[in-house]
Amino acid sequence: MKKERSLAGRLSQYGALALIVQLASGCSDSTPPPPPVANSAQAAPTAAPVADGKLVVAFGDSLYAGYNLDQGKGLAPMLEQALAARGMQAQVVNAGVSGDTSAAGLARLAFTLDGLARKPDLMLVGLGGNDMLRGLSPETTRDNLDAILAELKKRDIPVLLTGMLASPNMGPDYAAAFNPIFPTLSQKYDATLYPFMLDGVIGDRALQLPDGIHPNDKGVEVIVGKLTPIVAAQLEK
Secondary structure, three states, rough: OHHHHHHHHHHHHHHHHHHHHHHHOOEEEEEEOOOOOOEEEOEEEEEEEOOOOOOEEEOOHHHHHOOOOOOOHHHHHHHHHHHHHOOOOEEOOOOOOOOOOOHHHHHHHHHHOOHHHHOEEEEEEOOOOOHOOOOOOHHHHHHHHHHHHHHHHHOOOOOOEEOOOOOOHHHHHHHHHOOOOHHHHHHHHHOEEOOEEEOOOOOHHHHHHOOOEEHHHHHHHHHHHHHHHHHHHOOOO
């Protein structure tokens, strides 16, 4: 029970700060043109070129893009370093765009994939948080994510889907429609699911930027610590 109360408290803080984050994330109502694929994560000294190892693409929003973090401290470079520390030769490409909704992600998906040197061995997909913060229809979010996963399945690209939970200030009806999106789609497309991207970070100000949601570099370390064994297991298949 103590654990449940603690999570409820952290999610309450999440709800109280949701509007602040919406402003801080720089979301816009218009869908931007597809940007170029970001450069590869800064490799650890032992990391091998992609030709000799695995290719992982982190395709998401600000939680993937390294929002307000120093270069080399975002999800992609930290994950690449963590995989290298496990002796795994992998290159992690940062394809995160701050402010992206699921619609914006869908709009740039093909452009991103076609710009890669080769087909990824694994795609991390983390979108939907900005949809929720803006109060967009969960049905539309589900449809966009469904289309993204369908395209990845068509291209035979394995997926690790990192989920999001609705902020409590969105209300129970919204949460009831939004929260099942990720487990439902992961089952539909046989994608590995990491249920909540901010697990272990929400509510701990020592792991967050001043906006109270985005992880700082220590928060990214926590997330990467949880994701690395899952990613490694997928790459070893």
